[in-house]
Amino acid sequence: MESRESIKGFYERNALNKGLQCLKTPGVGHFNVFERENCSSITPYSRRDYYKISLIIGKGKLHYADKWIYVDKPALLFSNPVIPYSWEAENDDQKGWFCLFTDQFLQNGNRLGTLQDSQLFKVGGTPIFFINEEQQKTISDIFIKMMSEIQSDYLHKYDMLRAYLHLLVHETMKIHPAENFEHYQNASQRVASLFMELLERQFPIDSPEAYLKLKTPTDYAENLSIHVNSLNRSVKEITGKTTSQQIASRIIQEANALLKHTDWNVSEIAYGLGFEEPAYFTNYFKKQTGTTPNAVRTHLV
Template identity: 60%
Template sequence: MENTHDVYRKFTLSKNSDYDIIQSSFGHFNVFKRDACSFLTPYSRRDYYKISLVMGMGELHYSNRWIKVDRPALLFSNPVVPYAWEMTSKDQTGWFCLFTEQFINQESKQSVLKDSPLFKVDGDPLYFLNDYQVNEISLIYEKMMHEMHSTYTYKYNVLRNYLHLIVHEAMKMQPSSNFERQGNASSKISHLFFELLERQFPIDSPSYQLKLKTANDYAYSLSIHVNHLNRVIKEATGKTTSEHIGNRITQEAKALLQYSNWNISEIAHSLGFEYQAYFTNFFKKNTGLSPKRFREIIFNQQV
């Protein structure tokens, strides 16, 4: 999983970069011109949110889809859905900003950023732009860049307001019906839950920690009440939401114990357990074996 430190290694930044300043109690935010970045990115998750104004042709691999980008577009990505970008034209310009969940969480619970369909698992990640929209959104990015270097006390609030503007511009590009909750669409909710569950796996680095661990986490990402999610999943499968989450985490734990060289503490952390003892109890409850004993049995079978 790529993190913000990986992003900065891709750029030629001065030692006096603002990175350490913004990586603070406010969370992290920064804005760049796209001509400073690599135009072949690996298919993976990131630990940050990103909004890109893409000017240049290429192909976007987003979740299980390939999307051809042949004109200016606005791209939204989040830490849950893996994606990759491959350019098909030499000229690549535009802007992008990246920010962490902590940066968003400085706002109230009613924040349009956190609640926007643009950052939900079933949201549309790409919005093609006309010339007017390109100019308007480019201007917002230019203002972001200017604000980044200001000494204004409330600069982070200003930057969040600019994020709001971009999100609202994108929301205006969709029919209003796209933002209506489909509370009675049980089959769609069930499908989206399992899609979201699977998108968290496989875990490819011990530094990555599972983002969604409870039924409440999934309900929040799907913009529905947890009781409604539980009812839909129970009616569709006969199992509770928590059972499905626990079974999938157990499955991933077995794979990591068998195929990775991570120690048990690293595996516990990556699967979202605060303490190794919690993971050990969880794994033993679901398999009848401790993680250590499970790994020993697998190792002996392979010898």
């Protein structure tokens, strides 16, 4: 599994030391905005710990989840912490802007607390929008206002920046998303692939506190913006296993890895995998494998 880039990692990769000071703003979360020509022309394929909206003016290839698209005209890109992506610039002639922000920044503004639930950031949605000259001017003006506002000493500037984010999202929702990604052979294959991609993104579990949040077929269907029956039908058709079987298999795989390669006790592993009680985890593990977590641990000694 690819590594996850933190906000701090972003600034270190782009040698933007000034931005590191923004990380110390207490109780606000993180927001920043940049001109694209000041940052790397090639980015690593990975997930990020932050949301990002980019106005791309320049040619290159966007790798997103398990597909890619060639960008040869101005475009808006919306990325989220779930799906990995990378950008490969075709040349050095790269212009535009981008802003990055965290969940906490959004949650501090009640009106925009559900911005991350927008269709623009959904796992199964289309992340890129090609824009015309008039739309480019409108979007550019918003980014320019962001650049100006973040440098101001206005007491409520972060509220202003959230408002600009809100405006940016609404302007984009008027635009039709790009449709020329490399397509799958059929709808079931696409749904099953997105599900398997999303399932894999839930792991590894790095600490008991970073517990598994998506545990049922319904959880995954909601995140993919499809009906659970459609998800079940597609996964069964393409993989030969039910959605529940795929989830259970991956949870057991992770459980075995944690039992073998960490010093967490069984209770910590249970909580990390989303079980409310260790006994529930033990029963689940035994039902799936025929043995108990403690037996696996004992066998390793």
